[in-house]
Amino acid sequence: xxxxxxxxxxxxxxxxxxxxxxxxxxxxxxxxxxxxxxxxxxxxxxxxxxxxxxxxxxxxxxxxxxxxxxxxxxxxxxxxxxxxxxxxxxxxxxxxxxxxxxxxxxxxxxxxxxxxxxxxxxxxxxxxxxxxxxxxxxxxxxxxxxxxxxxxxxxxxxxxxxxxxxxxxxxxxxxxxxxxxxxxxxxxxxxxxxxxxxxxxxxxxxxxxxxxxxxxxxxxxxxxxxxxxxxxxxxxxxxxxxxxxxxxxxxxxxxxxxxxxxxxxxxxxxxxxxxxxxxxxxxxxxxxxxxxxxxxxxxx
Amino acid sequence: xxxxxxxxxxxxxxxxxxxxxxxxxxxxxxxxxxxxxxxxxxxxxxxxxxxxxxxxxxxxxxxxxxxxxxxxxxxxxxxxxxxxxxxxxxxxxxxxxxxxxxxxxxxxxxxxxxxxxxxxxxxxxxxxxxxxxxxxxxxxxxxxxxxxxxxxxxxxxxxxxxxxxxxxxxxxxxxxxxxxxxxxxxxxxxxxxxxxxxxxxxxxxxxxxxxxxxxxxxxxxxxxxxxxxxxxxxxxxxxxxxxxxxxxxxxxxxxxxxxxxxxxxxxxxxxxxxxxxxxxxxxxxxxxxxxxxxxxxxxxxxxxxxxxxxxx
Numbered sequence: 001x002x003x004x005x006x007x008x009x010x011x012x013x014x015x016x017x018x019x020x021x022x023x024x025x026x027x028x029x030x031x032x033x034x035x036x037x038x039x040x041x042x043x044x045x046x047x048x049x050x051x052x053x054x055x056x057x058x059x060x061x062x063x064x065x066x067x068x069x070x071x072x073x074x075x076x077x078x079x080x081x082x083x084x085x086x087x088x089x090x091x092x093x094x095x096x097x098x099x100x101x102x103x104x105x106x107x108x109x110x111x112x113x114x115x116x117x118x119x120x121x122x123x124x125x126x127x128x129x130x131x132x133x134x135x136x137x138x139x140x141x142x143x144x145x146x147x148x149x150x151x152x153x154x155x156x157x158x159x160x161x162x163x164x165x166x167x168x169x170x171x172x173x174x175x176x177x178x179x180x181x182x183x184x185x186x187x188x189x190x191x192x193x194x195x196x197x198x199x200x201x202x203x204x205x206x207x208x209x210x211x212x213x214x215x216x217x218x219x220x221x222x223x224x225x226x227x228x229x230x231x232x233x234x235x236x237x238x239x240x241x242x243x244x245x246x247x248x249x250x251x252x253x254x255x256x257x258x259x260x261x262x263x264x265x266x267x268x269x270x271x272x273x274x275x276x277x278x279x280x281x282x283x284x285x286x287x288x289x290x291x292x293x294x295x296x297x298x299x300x
Numbered sequence: 301x302x303x304x305x306x307x308x309x310x311x312x313x314x315x316x317x318x319x320x321x322x323x324x325x326x327x328x329x330x331x332x333x334x335x336x337x338x339x340x341x342x343x344x345x346x347x348x349x350x351x352x353x354x355x356x357x358x359x360x361x362x363x364x365x366x367x368x369x370x371x372x373x374x375x376x377x378x379x380x381x382x383x384x385x386x387x388x389x390x391x392x393x394x395x396x397x398x399x400x401x402x403x404x405x406x407x408x409x410x411x412x413x414x415x416x417x418x419x420x421x422x423x424x425x426x427x428x429x430x431x432x433x434x435x436x437x438x439x440x441x442x443x444x445x446x447x448x449x450x451x452x453x454x455x456x457x458x459x460x461x462x463x464x465x466x467x468x469x470x471x472x473x474x475x476x477x478x479x480x481x482x483x484x485x486x487x488x489x490x491x492x493x494x495x496x497x498x499x500x501x502x503x504x505x506x507x508x509x510x511x512x513x514x515x516x517x518x519x520x521x522x523x524x525x526x527x528x529x530x531x532x533x534x535x536x537x538x539x540x541x542x543x544x545x546x547x548x549x550x551x552x553x554x555x556x557x558x559x560x561x562x563x564x565x566x567x568x569x570x571x572x573x574x575x576x577x578x579x580x581x582x583x584x585x586x587x588x589x590x591x592x593x594x595x596x597x598x599x600x601x602x603x604x605x606x607x608x609x610x611x612x
């Protein structure tokens with residue numbers, strides 16, 4: 001039996017339901033930011049770069065876990081411990097440049113097109129202030145960065161646990177690594193998000209922002225490392241502090257209570273924990289503040 | 301006795317200075333339900349007035365209220381406003397359906413409602429079939445429809461349309477003007493229609509406000525202005541000068557118009573005067589017909605102070 005029906009044009013319907021105001025608007029911009037950063041709901045081209053980086057970052061963690069597991073089996077757990085293989089402490093330092101490139105490529109996507117294509121004009125005439133908009137975008141990219149930093153550490157944790165002859169004992173002995181890598185990942189995410197979005201706020205061209213950011217991270221590293229090694233004393237230490245890729249790694253070291261393979265020999269590592277954390281906070285909060293201030297005053 | 305109806309928009313001594321430039325100068329008006337045309341040349345202050353009402357900039361002096369609330373201090377009231385900008389504002393890689401859904405959510409609608417209203421709005425604006433195509437491939441007319449759609453998707457109380465016919469061909473322009481009329485007459489949404497095209501405003505709006513160099517120089521019902529533009533055109537085969545004298549003797553003001561005569565803003569008695577003057581001057585009547593001039597001519601006639609460009 002077939003059913004037939006008629007579609008009636010009931011005309012325009014006034015909306016009498018709830019209007020959820022600023023919070024709904026903030027949430028909508030946040031969700032859109034997450035989708036944009038990951039290329040969700042977009043064409044295949046938009047997905048290539050973010051998912052490529054996520055795959056590479058996950059692969060590094062997987063390789064580290066496989067090597068640790070293989071060593072456990074080849075030389076035994078105790079001998080493997082003596083080898084001091086890279087672990088949770090070292091992961092962010094090893095992969096830091098990839099996190100920065102991911103941020104450099106992904107963050108401008110959240111701000112530049114809205115200004116370039118004029119969509120920002122439509123946001124600002126809705127129940128959403130400029131500061132709401134940029135805060136939502138910041139939180140969106142921060143959330144993506146959190147996922148991107150935590151995901152490989154989770155793979156590493158699973159790999160190390162499963163690779164150990166006694167997984168339960170391994171977890172009991174190393175459970176503190178979990179809150180540590182979560183906190184260090186959050187520190188990484190906040191730092192990269194603030195710097196990358198601030199840079200993106202100065203141009204409507206994604207490519208300019210990305211190239212500038214990659215240059216900033218990639219060029220400052222050898223430059224400050226080389227200069228710091230030539231200059232002894234506090235001056236060298238402070239030059240080393242301007243190695244932008246190492247700033248959140250020092251915080252990672254403070255959180256884990258030991259230096260990672262990347263920062264172990266950096267002159268800046270000699271600074272006390274409050275100095276290192278304060279320096280990191282300045283490099284995170286000041287860019288975030290400038291970003292907020294720029295968008296607070298923005299009008300179409 | 302009926303309580304007084306609160307205006308949708310109210311400007312009181314609205315003034316805006318940009319350093320030495322006076323964009324708006326002591327402008328006061330009220331706008332209530334209907335389609336109101338905001339007319340003026342580029343730089344007349346139309347966009348400044350709209351930005352103040354949208355709460356995007358602060359007036360230097362005076363106040364602007366919208367739906368009874370101070371425009372510059374209430375972000376929440378924008379949930380009941382719609383805005384269609386003149387310039388491009390559409391992301392090229394997103395479909396119209398996705399974009400309108402997102403804009404409805406940003407206006408405060410729950411996600412499921414936003415999806416339904418986006419589809420409905422695209423149907424009403426004539427883009428239902430094209431809603432899943434990326435907007436980068438749309439024609440100018442289709443983009444204008446999406447821009448109108450995003451302004452209507454959350455069912456605002458009033459919508460600001462900034463030059464909605466800009467860049468459209470004649471057919472597209474007709475369709476857009478029909479949509480603007482439909483927005484009020486069928487959807488019940490009031491419209492503030494900003495344009496420098498007097499013809500568009502005349503054909504679409506109930507009321508007009510004319511801005512010139514930041515000042516409000518004319519305002520009122522379109523019907524009032526169209527009454528002022530009514531004329532009677534008379535053509536005679538001979539003794540046109542005698543007819544002019546006979547009409548002027550009866551207090552009728554006439555102007556030469558090519559080979560004929562034009563009488564401005566005729567009332568009912570003018571036809572009796574014309575009949576009597578024709579008899580007195582023995583002027584054989586060839587043609588007599590009512591005519592209407594465009595509003596353009598009215599403002600041009602009133603001199604530079606009220607002249608508004610009438611390019612089409």
